[in-house]
Amino acid sequence: MSLLTQHLGSQLVDLGSALLLLTCFAIVAQRRLSACVDLFALQSVFLALTAALVAFLTGIHHIYIAAALTIVIKVVVIPRILKRVIERLNVTRELQMNVNVPTGLLVCGGLVILAFFITQPIIPLGFLLTRDSLAIALAIILIGFFTMIARKKAVTQVIGFLVMENGLFLGAAAAAYGMPLIVELGVFFDVLVGALIIGIYSHRLQDTFDSVDTSKLTTLKE
Amino acid sequence: MNSIVAPVVVFLGAPLLAVVLSLATTHARLLHGLNLATMTGLVVSEIALIQQVLAHGPQTALWGLVYIDALSAFILFIVTFIGLACSLYTWTYLDDYMARGMITPRRLSQFFVLFHGFLLAMIVATMANSLGVLWVAIEGTTLATTFLIAFFRKREGLEAGWKYLILCSVGIALALFGTVLTYYSSVRVLGDESSALNVTKLLEVAGQLDPHVLKLAFIFLFVGYGTKIGLAPMHAWVPEAYSEAPAPVTAMLAGVLETVAVYAVLRSKAIMDQALPPAFTGNLLMLFGLISFAVAALFILIQRDYKRLFAYSSVEHMGFVMVGFGVGGPIGTFGGLFHLLNHALAKALAFFAAGNVHRRYATREISEVQGLANIQPITAVAMLVAGLALVGMPPFSMFVSEVMVVSALATQSFASDTLHLGRFLTIIIAHDVRSLAIVTLFLLFAVALFGGFTYRMVSMVWGAAPDGVRRGEPWDVGHVPLILTGAALVGFGLALPEPVKGLMDRAVAILMVR
Numbered sequence: 001m002s003l004l005t006q007h008l009g010s011q012l013v014d015l016g017s018a019l020l021l022l023t024c025f026a027i028v029a030q031r032r033l034s035a036c037v038d039l040f041a042l043q044s045v046f047l048a049l050t051a052a053l054v055a056f057l058t059g060i061h062h063i064y065i066a067a068a069l070t071i072v073i074k075v076v077v078i079p080r081i082l083k084r085v086i087e088r089l090n091v092t093r094e095l096q097m098n099v100n101v102p103t104g105l106l107v108c109g110g111l112v113i114l115a116f117f118i119t120q121p122i123i124p125l126g127f128l129l130t131r132d133s134l135a136i137a138l139a140i141i142l143i144g145f146f147t148m149i150a151r152k153k154a155v156t157q158v159i160g161f162l163v164m165e166n167g168l169f170l171g172a173a174a175a176a177y178g179m180p181l182i183v184e185l186g187v188f189f190d191v192l193v194g195a196l197i198i199g200i201y202s203h204r205l206q207d208t209f210d211s212v213d214t215s216k217l218t219t220l221k222e
Numbered sequence: 223m224n225s226i227v228a229p230v231v232v233f234l235g236a237p238l239l240a241v242v243l244s245l246a247t248t249h250a251r252l253l254h255g256l257n258l259a260t261m262t263g264l265v266v267s268e269i270a271l272i273q274q275v276l277a278h279g280p281q282t283a284l285w286g287l288v289y290i291d292a293l294s295a296f297i298l299f300i301v302t303f304i305g306l307a308c309s310l311y312t313w314t315y316l317d318d319y320m321a322r323g324m325i326t327p328r329r330l331s332q333f334f335v336l337f338h339g340f341l342l343a344m345i346v347a348t349m350a351n352s353l354g355v356l357w358v359a360i361e362g363t364t365l366a367t368t369f370l371i372a373f374f375r376k377r378e379g380l381e382a383g384w385k386y387l388i389l390c391s392v393g394i395a396l397a398l399f400g401t402v403l404t405y406y407s408s409v410r411v412l413g414d415e416s417s418a419l420n421v422t423k424l425l426e427v428a429g430q431l432d433p434h435v436l437k438l439a440f441i442f443l444f445v446g447y448g449t450k451i452g453l454a455p456m457h458a459w460v461p462e463a464y465s466e467a468p469a470p471v472t473a474m475l476a477g478v479l480e481t482v483a484v485y486a487v488l489r490s491k492a493i494m495d496q497a498l499p500p501a502f503t504g505n506l507l508m509l510f511g512l513i514s515f516a517v518a519a520l521f522i523l524i525q526r527d528y529k530r531l532f533a534y535s536s537v538e539h540m541g542f543v544m545v546g547f548g549v550g551g552p553i554g555t556f557g558g559l560f561h562l563l564n565h566a567l568a569k570a571l572a573f574f575a576a577g578n579v580h581r582r583y584a585t586r587e588i589s590e591v592q593g594l595a596n597i598q599p600i601t602a603v604a605m606l607v608a609g610l611a612l613v614g615m616p617p618f619s620m621f622v623s624e625v626m627v628v629s630a631l632a633t634q635s636f637a638s639d640t641l642h643l644g645r646f647l648t649i650i651i652a653h654d655v656r657s658l659a660i661v662t663l664f665l666l667f668a669v670a671l672f673g674g675f676t677y678r679m680v681s682m683v684w685g686a687a688p689d690g691v692r693r694g695e696p697w698d699v700g701h702v703p704l705i706l707t708g709a710a711l712v713g714f715g716l717a718l719p720e721p722v723k724g725l726m727d728r729a730v731a732i733l734m735v736r
Contacts, residue, residue, distance in 0.1 A: 122403075122435045134406070141399060148392060157388060164395045171399060176406040180416050183354030187398070190361045194391060197365055201384055208377050 009057040013174055016050030017136040020170060021112070024143045024163060028104045031094050033155050037082045040159050040166075044074035047166050050133075051173040063178040069188050070169070078162065078195045085202045086155060099150040107150075108143050115139035133174035140167030154205065158198050165191055226274045226290055229267035230283045233298070233349065236263045237342035244334035248327035250320060253334050254313045260338065261306040264345075268302040271295055276724050282351060282422060289351035289421050292728030293492075296559065297348045297485045299722065300566045304477045305341060307703035311574050312337075312470040314700030318581055324374070333373060333468075340366040340474070344482045354419040356486055357394070357401050360450060363479055364390040371467040371475075382459075382466035389459045390450055397446020397486075403439035404490075407431045421489065428496035436494045440503055443490045444510070450483035453510045453544065454517035457537045461521075464533035465586065469577025472529070476536045476573060477566035484543060484562060491547070492733050501550075508548030512660070514541025519667040523674040527586045528579070531678060532572045535612050538671060539565045545664075546627040547733070553633075555730045557626030563722075564611070564620040564714065571707040572608035574700075575601050579682075583691055588678050593687030598695040602683045604704045609679030611711050613672045619715035632661045 023043035030036050048070040055063035086092070099107065115138040122134070144167055147160030169187075172179045179187075240260040244253060272295055274281065280291035316333065319325050325333075343366055347359035364387065372383030401419070409418040411427045418424075424431075449456040464472045491503045518538035525531040539561065546558030578601040583591050594602040611618035687693070718726075 118438070122406075122432070122438060138399070141395070145392065148388070154384075161388070161391060161395070164392065168395060168398050168402060172402045172405070176402055176409055179354055179402065179405055180352065180419055183352065183358060183401075183419065186355060186358030187361075190358055190365065193365050194361075194387075197368060197387065201368075201380070201387070204372075204375070204380055205384065208375075208380055 005057075009053070012053055013050060013057070014132055016046055016053060017133045017170060017174060019046045020050065020166065021136050021140060021143075024140055025105060025108060027159065027163060028108055028143065028147060028150070029101050031101070033086050033092060033094060033153065034083060036156055036159050037079050037086070040082075040162055041075050041079040043163065043166055044070055047170060047173075048075065050170065051178075054174055054177065058177055060177055062181045062184070063173055065181065066169070066173060066178060066184050066188075069184075073188055073192050074162070074166070077192065081195055081199045082155060082158065085199055089155075089202065089206055091153065091155075094151060094153050094156060096152060097150055098152060104146070104150050107146060111142040111146060112139040115142055134171055137167045137171030137174065140164070140170060143167075154198075154202050158195075162191075162195075225278075226271060226281050226288075227283050229270045229274070230288050230290070230349065232263055232267040233271075233345050234342070236260045236267075237338045237345065240338040241335055241342065244331055244338060248331045250317070250327060250330055253330055254309075254316075257309045257312065257334055257337070258306075260341075261302070261309040264302045264341075265306050268295075268298050271298065272721050272725060275728075276721060279728075286417075286420070286422070287351055287355075288349045290349060291732060292725050293485070293488065293732050294348045296563075296722075296725045296729050297481060298345070299725065300481050300563055301341075301344055301348065301478050304566050304570050304707075305474070307570055307574075307707055308470045308473050308477075310703045311473070311577070311700050314698045315468065315470055315577055315581075329373075333370070336366050336370050337471075337474075340370065340479075344478060347482050348485055351421050352419045353401050353404060353421065353424070353490065356489065357398055360397075360447070360483065360486055361391070361394050363482070364394065364450075367467075367471070367475065367479070370471045371463045373468050373471065374466075376466075378462075379466040382462040386459045386463045389456070393446050393449025393456055395446070396442050396449075400439045400442030400444075400446060400490075403435055403442065404493075407435035407439070421493070424493045425496075428493050431494075431497045433497050433499065436497050437502060440490060440494050440498070441506065444487055444503075444506055447483050447486040447490075448510060451480050451487070451540050451544075452514075452537050453540060454514040454537060457514065457517070460537055461530040461533040464536065464573075465527060465529035469573050469580070472577075473570040473573040476532070476569040480536065480540055481562050481566055484540070488547065488733060492735055496735050504548045504550050506548070507544045511541040511544030511546075511548055512664070514538065515545065515664065516541075516667050519671045519674075522671055525674075525678075526588055528588050528591065528678070528682065529573075529576050529586050531588070531675070532569065532576060532612075535572075535671075535675070536565075536569060539569075539612070542624070542627060545631060546623075549627070549630045550734065551630055552730055552734065553626050554630030555733050556726060557623050557630055559726050559729055560718075561620070561623035561627060564618075564623050564711065567707045567711050567714075568608050568611040568618070568620060571604055571704060571711065572612065574704055574707070575604040575608055578700075579605070583688075588682060590688065591682045592685035594683045596687045597691055597693050600695050600701055600704060604708060606679060606683055607708045607711065609675060613675045614668070617715050618711045619713075620711070622715050628661070628664070631664065632658075 020043055023039050027036055027039045048067045051063050051067040116135045119135040119138055141164050144160045144164030148157045151157055240256055243256055275292055275295045282289050340363055343359045343362035347356050350356045368383045368387040371386055372379040405419050408424055411430050412418045452460040495503055514537050518534045521534045543558050543561050546554045546561055579591055611620045614621050614624040
């Protein structure tokens with residue numbers, strides 16, 4: 001591979017990672033639940049493209065499989081499950097949050113800086129092609145985590161969790177050129193089953209509590 | 223000819239077969255029989271496995287996907303024997319609920335499908351030769367157990383199951399990042415993508431891995447699996463899940479699942495200790511262990527619900543185990559392993575007894591349970607034995623392991639010069655004084671625990687029985703596990719069976735690689 005493709009490829013992978021990060025911010029700022037799901041699907045598209053790019057540039061073929069699975073599971077199946085949940089629950093907007101949007105965005109900015117700070121000592125060890133992706137992956141994981149804390153609705157908490165998964169996958173695909181195939185398949189299986197279970201839960205929670213606002217889950221206390 | 227293949231195939235095949243067969247039938251007796259047969263098969267193959275490991279050392283099987291050494295064989299010993307006890311208990315427990323019409327045959331079948339799925343995930347986690355597969359299997363346990371916790375479909379159960387799912391999934395996601403980081407460092411050394419997470423490969427090259435990456439990796443792995451172990455401050459799901467789940471499930475969660483999560487931490491530790499500065503992983507374990515111990519002690523003092531009391535006791539004992547492994551050395555590590563075994567036994571016994579009490583009194587309030595000795599004599603003895611064992615009274619085996627850990631803590635001068643986490647402490651007090659202070663504080667909390675726990679157990683067992691609670695406890699198969707686990711708690715305190723001790727000695731050698 002020529003130096004030029006190498007350089008261009010590295011830039012493109014960085015661009016893809018940055019787009020993933022950007023959609024994270026959009027999710028944090030978005031109050032409409034269905035729009036959050038769409039943004040998650042969009043993020044997964046970026047993830048699949050980035051992974052496919054890494055697969056193309058490195059010639060490691062099994063990353064293609066992971067990219068294809070991302071499209072099927074995270075772009076098509078999971079958003080569909082979540083949309084159905086939202087429809088059935090009849091909630092469209094999240095009005096109350098634990099942390100309001102401007103503060104949330106500020107916190108997320110801080111988290112990105114934190115992620116780069118933490119990974120600073122180990123980034124020079126990485127592959128030339130995808131150096132900064134590890135830091136971005138950690139930033140996405142932290143933002144996903146923060147989303148789970150900041151939001152109250154079960155659906156947005158789940159989206160936060162899925163965003164974390166996307167960050168993890170970016171970390172695996174871009175920073176370490178993909179995990180062993182058997183592990184990747186296992187992770188996808190877990191994510192899919194997890195999404196199904198969450199779908200079932202939100203029905204049961206709705207039936208039992210008349211709400212999927214997790215701040216109402218307060219029966220169990222000290 | 224690799225001789226562990228047959229037991230390994232049984233280990234993986236039997237629960238899988240049981241899942242399929244449980245799906246196919248709703249006949250109660252058949253389901254219970256199937257469950258018992260599966261567990262017996264597992265116990266038998268575990269015995270074969272122990273013999274092999276003792277005779278020939280660590281082995282791989284099934285194209286290198288399975289790796290068994292003394293540590294995993296020891297964990298499987300706990301999984302299978304506690305699993306068998308749980309199966310026996312499940313029989314009477316679920317029959318009782320069936321008779322009251324609280325669960326339908328369809329739900330019973332679902333219970334066993336999930337139960338065997340849970341079992342399979344734990345076995346895969348313990349046998350996997352890959353840190354990645356280990357992660358996948360541990361996440362699998364979360365998915366399999368969440369509906370077991372919410373099995374009765376009551377409001378509180380759903381809430382507990384949901385919180386468990388979310389908290390553990392998030393925690394375990396952090397562990398996946400740790401796994402990715404481990405891979406990131408090892409793939410550079412090994413160069414081969416397909417085997418760079420294999421335990422056998424990692425052990426070969428562990429010394430060459432980059433310590434910076436591994437430090438970060440271990441922190442993420444430990445926090446992630448620590449959530450699953452239920453260490454403070456990630457323990458919020460423990461009391462809720464343990465108090466809402468059906469009793470046999472709680473016994474499995476507390477006795478077995480926590481043990482498997484500890485195994486995940488130990489496996490990572492054994493690899494990373496070879497590359498990291500001495501005491502890095504140990505100090506991290508010890509710090510979280512001490513925090514868990516202290517937090518649990520305080521919560522135990524204010525508990526009014528006996529199931530939650532036992533749940534916090536789990537947090538406490540897992541903290542204790544972590545302190546044992548954190549201090550390290552032959553005594554600390556052996557004490558930690560022994561304590562894992564004892565905790566599994568005592569906690570299974572405690573939750574079996576708690577399940578019996580709950581079915582009879584229909585309350586979880588300690589103050590409303592009185593005169594257990596008159597109402598359910600066998601359960602009362604079990605409750606007392608479990609309670610006394612859990613506070614570390616002789617002659618129970620927990621006393622022995624606790625003495626080991628505490629004496630290791632008191633004598634081991636943990637390498638304070640290279641200490642990172644406790645550096646601020648080092649500045650304040652010289653290290654002899656500090657180790658003395660920690661031990662003193664530790665024992666102080668232990669005294670608080672002792673008082674809080676014993677007082678409540680005694681108040682439940684004696685006193686005047688409330689009116690309207692049926693007296694008498696006819697003999698049934700559910701009493702067998704009570705007696706067996708109780709007897710093991712006493713017996714292991716007096717003398718450990720030779721094969722188990724041999725297994726533990728070898729596991730200690732694995733964990734003390736340096």
